[in-house]
Amino acid sequence: MILQLAIGTAEESVRELHESLEREGLRVLRSRERSRPILAVAGKIPKTLKESLARRTEVETVVQPMGELLLVARAMRERPSIVDVGSVRVGGGTVVVIAGPCSVEGRDHVLAVARQVRAAGAHILRGGAFKPRTSPYQFQGFGVEGLRQLKDAGEATGLPVVSEIMDAADLPAFVEHDIDCLQVGARNMQNFSLLKAIARAGRPVLLKRGLAATVEEWLYAAEYLAEGGCERIMLCERGIRTYEKATRNTLDLTVLPLMREWTHLPLLVDPAHAAGIARIIPPLSRAAIAAGADGVAVEVHETPAEARSDGPQALLPAELVTLVAESRVMAAVTGRALHAPPR
Amino acid sequence: MNSALRHQLRHLDGAILALLDERARLLVQTSASDPLRASPVGDLLRRHTGPFPADGVTEVFAAIDRHCAEFQIEGTP
Numbered sequence: 001m002i003l004q005l006a007i008g009t010a011e012e013s014v015r016e017l018h019e020s021l022e023r024e025g026l027r028v029l030r031s032r033e034r035s036r037p038i039l040a041v042a043g044k045i046p047k048t049l050k051e052s053l054a055r056r057t058e059v060e061t062v063v064q065p066m067g068e069l070l071l072v073a074r075a076m077r078e079r080p081s082i083v084d085v086g087s088v089r090v091g092g093g094t095v096v097v098i099a100g101p102c103s104v105e106g107r108d109h110v111l112a113v114a115r116q117v118r119a120a121g122a123h124i125l126r127g128g129a130f131k132p133r134t135s136p137y138q139f140q141g142f143g144v145e146g147l148r149q150l151k152d153a154g155e156a157t158g159l160p161v162v163s164e165i166m167d168a169a170d171l172p173a174f175v176e177h178d179i180d181c182l183q184v185g186a187r188n189m190q191n192f193s194l195l196k197a198i199a200r201a202g203r204p205v206l207l208k209r210g211l212a213a214t215v216e217e218w219l220y221a222a223e224y225l226a227e228g229g230c231e232r233i234m235l236c237e238r239g240i241r242t243y244e245k246a247t248r249n250t251l252d253l254t255v256l257p258l259m260r261e262w263t264h265l266p267l268l269v270d271p272a273h274a275a276g277i278a279r280i281i282p283p284l285s286r287a288a289i290a291a292g293a294d295g296v297a298v299e300v301h302e303t304p305a306e307a308r309s310d311g312p313q314a315l316l317p318a319e320l321v322t323l324v325a326e327s328r329v330m331a332a333v334t335g336r337a338l339h340a341p342p343r
Numbered sequence: 344m345n346s347a348l349r350h351q352l353r354h355l356d357g358a359i360l361a362l363l364d365e366r367a368r369l370l371v372q373t374s375a376s377d378p379l380r381a382s383p384v385g386d387l388l389r390r391h392t393g394p395f396p397a398d399g400v401t402e403v404f405a406a407i408d409r410h411c412a413e414f415q416i417e418g419t420p
Contacts, residue, residue: 328369332361337368 001045002075003053004061005037013058014039024049031076032231036060038077040070066262069219071226072233077264083232085204086160086180087343088123090234091266094339095331096295097324098162098268100126102310103139104146107153113300114153116317121324123339124181125150125159126297130166131309132187139308144170147177154180158342162206168197175201186211186238186273189221199228206268206297208236215255219263234266235259236297237288239274248276248313251284256291270297272313278304281315282323289330295339298323363407370414381408 005014014030014037021028021041031038054062065073074080082092090096099122104110114125129146131139142149147163154161160180165171166188174182181204188194189210198205205225209218218235225233237256239249251274259267269291271284285296301307301314315323328338344352373380382404388397 328365329362332365333358335357335361337361337365340368341372 001041001050001053002063002065002070002073003039003041003059004063004075005039005058006060007036009037009058011037017056017058029070029227031071033077035078038075040073040076042068042070066219067216069223069262072219072222072263072265074260074262074264079264080260081264081266083204083234083266085124085162085232088160088339090268091294093336095289095293095327095336096124096268096339097122097327098124098126098295098297099300099315099320100150100161101128101301101307102299102314103128103131103141103308104150104163105308106142107149110149111153111156112302113317114157114159116302116320117300118157118159118341120317120320121328121338121341122320123159123295123342125154125157125161126183126299127153127161127163128309129163130170132164132166132185133309144173144177147173147179151177151179160342165194165198168194171197171201175203180204181206181234183236184208184221186213189213189218192221192224195221195224196228199225199230201230204232204234205230206234206236208238208270209240209252211239211241211249213240215259215262222263222265234268234294235263236268236270237274237293238270247274247280249274251275251288253287253291256288256293260292266294267292268295268297269293272297272299272310272315276310276313278313278315278319281313282319282326285323286326286330289327290334292334296323296327366407367411367414370411375412380411 018028027042029040053059063075065075080091083090088096099117101113104127110127117125127150129141129143131141150161150163162181162183163179164183164185165174182198183206186208207222222233237252239251242250244250251271256267269288271281275281275284281298288296299314300320304311304314307314331338384401384404388400
């Protein structure tokens with residue numbers, strides 16, 4: 001249950017309410033919303049207590065969010081939240097493009113791609129250093145060295161970087177190399193020990209939807225991050241497994257407008273992993289922005305046929321230029337704007 | 344004019360203005376002397392097949408270019 005208190009409620013009254021709920025044996029969480037105090041109450045609340053809370057003068061609205069969602073629930077914020085990734089602000093009425101190679105394939109390569117990403121007008125550089133591959137015989141990534149190369153490319157081009165973390169034991173390396181945003185991949189969406197560990201890292205987290213996860217399960221995974229102390233969470237739809245075999249996965253854009261009602265977190269879409277086919281990524285990106293996504297994440301490679309992972313879904317640099325231009329148009333006609341280039 | 348038609352026109356007007364704003368935001372990233380700033384009206388007209396008159400296209404883009412001239416990177420001539 002979420003209690004939205006009246007604007008201007010005295011801090012003393014908020015504290016008194018907070019403590020009185022804790023005396024009832026309930027766990028109380030406070031929103032970081034600044035415009036008004038908002039309290040979330042976890043656990044089963046007796047009906048009589050609910051009624052008495054609704055009658056309190058300082059309680060303006062009582063909201064029952066979906067299931068047990070609290071910190072990520074829409075009602076915990078006045079407006080959808082904005083997540084700062086370096087100098088890029090994700091959410092809040094602008095659209096961002098995240099682009100880069102699927103895997104970091106070497107220092108020169110990732111730097112060349114970063115320059116193309118920057119020149120195309122994209123905002124955040126992505127690149128995998130630890131790769132969760134279906135087969136153990138496929139390229140597994142360059143690990144820590146890959147992180148170093150990615151960060152160096154980001155710094156050389158002024159782009160913040162995002163990379164996937166698969167194991168909590170690697171967290172110190174991500175922090176040491178100042179990776180701007182930690183990505184939790186689809187396969188690890190419900191790896192709760194990983195979520196708990198990275199929640200404390202003080203970095204933005206991009207949480208991809210599990211390939212067989214319901215929206216509710218996805219949001220609970222985000223709630224783990226929030227409950228663990230992570231204040232900057234972004235969600236990323238990347239396709240779910242269905243009976244359809246024409247594409248790698250099925251991009252579930254249906255949920256985006258509903259997610260806007262359920263959560264305040266920024267919503268991104270990765271059409272590349274959903275489609276698995278480069279030529280259909282531009283229309284899927286346009287559709288994602290039209291459906292309200294705060295940004296899209298795509299892969300780019302100069303010679304996709306030689307890419308060490310996911311070549312068939314990588315855009316050519318020139319195709320990325322067009323995708324960014326189309327994203328700008330789609331952002332404008334949906335009442336938003338493409339984010340300015342990173343500083 | 345029925346209300347649905349009026350609504351569609353207002354929506355298009357809003358989209359046209361939003362696109363002009365986006366164009367202006369892009370120009371802020373260029374210098375005033377960049378030759379790429381001017382609209383390629385000739386190219387646009389060669390591909391233009393819609394009902395909007397060619398003279399009007401030229402006139403509208405001339406006005407856009409004129410008004411966009413003031414957008415430039417701070418500190419550049």
